[in-house]
Amino acid sequence: xxxxxxxxxxxxxxxxxxxxxxxxxxxxxxxxxxxxxxxxxxxxxxxxxxxxxxx
Numbered sequence: 001x002x003x004x005x006x007x008x009x010x011x012x013x014x015x016x017x018x019x020x021x022x023x024x025x026x027x028x029x030x031x032x033x034x035x036x037x038x039x040x041x042x043x044x045x046x047x048x049x050x051x052x053x054x055x
Contacts, residue, residue, distance in 0.1 A: 026040070
């Protein structure tokens with residue numbers, strides 16, 4: 001969030017994961033029902049996005 005690249009690992013519902021050095025372009029959240037929120041995150045990768053092997 002401070003304009004620097006960080007390493008991120010994303011996990012998806014089907015169990016797949018990927019990793020990349022990325023810059024956060026946008027972070028929004030909405031709702032606040034029963035303490036729950038929905039988040040939208042936009043990342044810009046800086047290099048290859050690589051699959052992560054399942055543990």
